[in-house]
Amino acid sequence: MGGPHLSALHVLRGLCVLLILLEDGPQSTRASACPQPCPPDSSCVGGTACRCNPGFQSSSGEINVNPGETCEDIDECEQGRPGTACGRRADCHNTMGGYYCTCSPGYRLVSGATKFSNVSENTCQDVDECISGQHSCHQSAQCHNTEGSYECRCRPGWKPVPGSPNGPNNTVCEEISFPIWTPPHGIKSQSLSRFFERIQDLLRDFKPASAQDTIQDIIQEVNNLLETPGDLLTLPRSEQHCVATILLTGQEQILRELSKALPNGPLNFRTAVGTELSLEVKEKGGKNVTLRINQGKMLVNWDVVQNSRGSGPSVVGLVSSPGMGKLLVGAPLVLETEEQSVLHETHKGLLQERSPVLFSDVMSAFVSNKDSQNLSSPITFVFNHVSAGPRQKVFCVFWEPTQNGSGHWSTKGCWMVGTGDTSTTCQCTHLSSFAILMAHYDVQEEDPALAVITYLGLSLSLLCLLLAALTFLLCKAIQNTSTSLHLQLSLCLFLAHLLFLTAIDRTENKVLCAIIAGTLHYLYLASFTWMLLEGLHLFLTTRNLTVVNYSNVSRFMKKFMLPVGYGVPAVIVAISAASSPHLYGTPARCWLHPEKGFIWGFLGPVCAILFVNLAFFLMTLWILKSKLSSLNSDVSTLKNTRMLTFKAIAQLFILGCTWCLGILQVGPAALAMAYLFTIINSLQGVFIFLVYCLLSQQVREQYRKWWEGVRKTKAESEQYTLSSGLLSDAPKHSVQIFLPHIPQRKSESLR
Structure with a gap:
């Protein structure tokens, strides 16, 4: 019996050795x-x-x-190692000599397992924490599942508790308490008191489930007050404007808060007399939201509508109140400085001083996002209104409350995109409790007499400038530095006036209008620059009256006048065009736009030139006064004292100093100064031709020679024509009738 037992013992010992070898063998045996x-x-x-x-x-x-x-x-989870990625919605976990994968928080494997080996086994899917109960939302909030997580949002009729740690998963809410909407202080009106009593009753009994009914009841109460204002219309205008401000701002705040209790979707309501509400509540919006009412529509980007917290439903609404205009009669309109300058430039400042009139219903816009100033994208409004008359100006404005509780219309942050006979499109970069609407001014047409004087005077100046330029070019006897200055000034003024008369109103094509405006800018600047050179030359010449040698003045002017006369205006226009090319051309004229002070690219140099020329003129008169008695008799062109004095005074018109009259067009004398300014400056070309051509003895002598030459040429031409006709038409024998007094030899020779 010992044999079998011994054999079993050997087998057991062998198995133990084998197990030891399997555990430590690979390293030990191979080592x-x-x-x-x-x-x-x-x-x-x-x-x-x-x-x-x-x-x-x-x-x-x-x-x-x-x-x-x-x-x-090896860290197989290290980013960039091939073959070790766990896939989407999963996390990699490194181990000693290997790794494993788990689904990311908020996801789980379809099989229910907790780990998997590689991306091919990835079946991670979203876990609905709201259904499974795996959320921590407060009882006052609702759970909303999101991809890989969840959000806690306040229930309808509730709002986040101020100061609480409101995150996506720990929002604490409280019931909505509406702002107190009370009458303005110091205004006594039974109609207004009854209105606010009914409003407070509606808000006191508010239930989130009846939010839609409450909103409609409030709109109806505002409508009833505006349709039957009662003693409100007996209040002073300033108090009526205060009531309108309270109604507009309070209605916007109440509707914004009540809308938070509405379910997702649109809400449209219209009273019997035309007050309308268009409202929409959305969890997520598209690119744009459009609200339509009978009197217009509003287009707004969803990013503007959305709550600043970026979660939960958002509200956008539009209210049209046709009866609000009764309380806004006589309200002032405040234009921005730039828009005011554009208006005066377009209509020449002739505005009737009267209050604007409403052209459309008052439309109030509100959104969930209370940060509605300086919006990232403008909001577009389309207003339907009655047709404007030919002498009426339409504005895009909004109602802006003032510190005293009243308000006024303002254009700040709003502009007009386009207008037609019965509708106007506006854009604004802000929203609040203000109403967006249309207003107008009655504008007077331009004085027709001034227009006629301008066109007649410039036409006559064009003719005189053309004659003067031809004279300066063709009259050899007067060729000098002064003549060159007169010629360049005449050419610049001629081209500027011609372009002004033919193209100043060509505003149909914006590109062409901008080119015309830029060309006019250059030509008129060049004209004033040549006026400056004229003034400088006159001053230098007068200062050297006692000196016979004018070579220094002539060399200086010949060397610098062309680069200065044409180069300086070119530099100014180039800088202006490079900085703001879009400001060349206005809606009414092909000229410089007054926006952003762009017009000073012309007015600045012109004012400087007028000031310098006026100084030159005054110094010239002073020099003449002190030196006329001692004029050098060799200076032949300055012998006639009276003519010299007249020409010096005429330089006041030629040098453009009379453009200073434009500054005096204010106050009671504005119209008279406007006529004087137009007459004198439109005839500047006439003064140039009169002083430099007709009053010049050398030029008159040249004109006489030209006229005699023309007459002589004409007479010779007529005599030649008559002789040729007689010789060709008379018979041969008739020639002898005229030969009796010719000597015989000559007579024979003629035969």
Whole structure:
């Protein structure tokens, strides 16, 4: 019996040895085969070298491990390693010599397992925490599942508690308490008191489930008050404007708060007399939201509508109140400075001083986002209104409350995109409790007499400038530096006046209008620059009256007059065009736009030139006064004292100093100064031709020679024509009738 027992003992011992070899054998047996022991986490290869096990690598990165090297764990989850990604919605976890994957928080495997090995086993899907109860929303909030997580949002009729840690998963809410809507202080009105009593009753009995009914009741109460204002219309205008401000601002605040209790979707309501509400509540919006009512519509970007918190439903609404205009009669209109200058430029400042009149219903816009100033994208409004008359100006305005509780119409942040006979499109970069609407001014047409004087005067100046330019070019006897200055001034003024008369109103094509405006800018600047050179030359000439040698003045003027006369205006126009090319051309004229002070690209140089020329003129008169008695008799062109004095005074018109009359067109004398300014400056070309041509003895002598030459040429031409006709038409024998007094020899020779 000992034999079998001994045999079983040997078998058991062999199994134990085998288990020990299987556990430690690969390293021990192979290590015994290698020249020296292998480091941890490595194996002997071919009995000659050691190699790191899978999931490990040596510090040198080689397969063979040298003595002293160790095998380090490979981080398979490190970004960029191929073949180790766990896929979308999953997280990678590194282990010693390997890794495993788990679904990200908010996701789980379809199989219900907690781990998987690689991306091919990834079946992670979203967990609905709201259904499974795996959320931490307060009882006052509702759970809304999101991709990989959830949000806690206040229930309808509730709002986040101020000061609480309102995050997506820990929102604490409280019931909505509406702002107090009370009458303005100091205004006594039974109609207004009854209105606010009914409003407070509606708000006191408010239930979130009846939010829609409450909104409609409030709109109806506002409508009833505006349709039957009662003693409100007996209040002073300033108090009526205060009531309108309270109604507009309060209605906007109440509707914004009540709308938070509405379910998602649109809400439209219209009273019997035309008051309308168009409202929409959305969790998420598209690119734009459009609200339509009978009297217009509003287009707004969803980013503007959305709550500043960026979660939960958002509200956008539009209210049209046709009866609000009764309380806004006589309200003033405040224009921005730039718009005021544009208006005066367009209509020559002839505006009747009277209050604007409403052209459309008052439309109030409100959104959930209370940060509605300086919006990232403008809001577009389209207003339907009655047709405007030919002498009426339409504005896009809004109602802006003032510190005293009243208000006024303002154009700040609003502009008109386009207008037709019965509709106008506006854009605004802000929203609040103000009403967006249309207003107008009656504008007077331009004085027809001034227009006639302008066109007649410029036409006559064009003729005189053309004659003067031809005289300066063809009259050799007067060719000098002064003549060159007169010629360039005449050419610039001629081209500027011609372009003004023919193209100043060509505003149909904006590009062409901008080119015309730029050309006029250059030509008139060049004209004033040549006026400056004329003034400088006159001053230098007068200062050297006692000196016979004018060579220094002539050399100076010949060297610099062309570069200065044409170069300086070119630089100014180039800088203006490069900085603001879109400001060339206005809606009414092809001229410089007054916006952003762009008009000073012309007025600045002109004012400087007028000031300098006026100084030159006064110094010239002073020099003449002190030196006329001692004029050098050799200066032949300055012998006639009276003619010299007249020409000097005439320089006041030629040098453009009379343009200063434009500054005096204010107050009671504005109209008279406008006529004087137009007459004198439109005839500047006539003054140039009169002074430099007709009153010049040398030019008159040249004109006489030209006229005699023309008459002589004409007479010779007529005599030649008559003689030729007689010789060709008369018979041969008739020639002898005229030959009795011719000597015989000549008579024979003629035969």
